[in-house]
Amino acid sequence: MPSCLPYKCPVCEQPLTLESKTYRCENKHAFDAAKEGYVNLHLVQHKRSKHPGDSAEMIVSRRDFLNQGYYQALSDGIVKCLSALPLGLTQSVLDVGCGEGYYLQQLRGASEGLQLTGIDLSKPAVRLAAKRKLGAQLSVINADALPFFDQCFDSVLSVFAPLNVSEVARVLKKGGHLIMVGPGESHLSEMAAHIYDQVTPHQGNYQILAGVEAFELVEELEVKQEITVAGGDVLNLLTMTPYYWHATEAQKESLSKLERLVTTVHFCLKVYRVI
Numbered sequence: 001m002p003s004c005l006p007y008k009c010p011v012c013e014q015p016l017t018l019e020s021k022t023y024r025c026e027n028k029h030a031f032d033a034a035k036e037g038y039v040n041l042h043l044v045q046h047k048r049s050k051h052p053g054d055s056a057e058m059i060v061s062r063r064d065f066l067n068q069g070y071y072q073a074l075s076d077g078i079v080k081c082l083s084a085l086p087l088g089l090t091q092s093v094l095d096v097g098c099g100e101g102y103y104l105q106q107l108r109g110a111s112e113g114l115q116l117t118g119i120d121l122s123k124p125a126v127r128l129a130a131k132r133k134l135g136a137q138l139s140v141i142n143a144d145a146l147p148f149f150d151q152c153f154d155s156v157l158s159v160f161a162p163l164n165v166s167e168v169a170r171v172l173k174k175g176g177h178l179i180m181v182g183p184g185e186s187h188l189s190e191m192a193a194h195i196y197d198q199v200t201p202h203q204g205n206y207q208i209l210a211g212v213e214a215f216e217l218v219e220e221l222e223v224k225q226e227i228t229v230a231g232g233d234v235l236n237l238l239t240m241t242p243y244y245w246h247a248t249e250a251q252k253e254s255l256s257k258l259e260r261l262v263t264t265v266h267f268c269l270k271v272y273r274v275i
């Protein structure tokens, strides 16, 4: 198993060392390692609510939906992008917003040689990711304060997740890569048609990198296919997307009664090099 990277204390920025199931820094800040194998580094005073991040319901829906393999083409695309990078499938990868760990699992399935790290703001999600037992280093923390020292990752992966561009640039090695995955314009358009009278194409959040000189776009990959979602999985799909918040109770009920939903999945993968 590849060695773990040192964590940076979120309070004083000194290194944390693990001693008898507790991470401590020289200033006596302490963070208990959970029995599942992750650490919560999120500071209580930074919490806006009791359960920050995605709700437990959204997380379980996403896990159940993704575990059915509906987004297999996307995870294949991510593996393809990583494989094409200089270190291929032997590099260190930080999944920012790793959620319940589906993509980390796909990466582990592709290679035992990847050094995998994941962070997410949602403790229930990170706990589920840890239960996958992937040999990944996992922590609960905000993407705006990555608990790692400068230049320690070969690549950062962001799949539909909030991203702090300057933090990503800081933790990437020189010449390292950011793989950003967002929706293509027809992503889930048939599902959206059940909810909106008029469907506006997705924009993605690539604009956060527009004009950021540290990042140079080096590769783009589009993944688009039609999937047939089984009736029991339609509500899970809805629940894991922002459409859930716009759907009326009547729309949720009618979607949940569908025998199947044929819909397009459309993803854009953009690979940036930090310079």
Ligand SMILES: [Zn+2]
Pocket (backbone or CB within 6 Å): 009, 010, 011, 012, 013, 014, 025, 026, 027, 028, 029
């Ligand atoms: Zn400290």
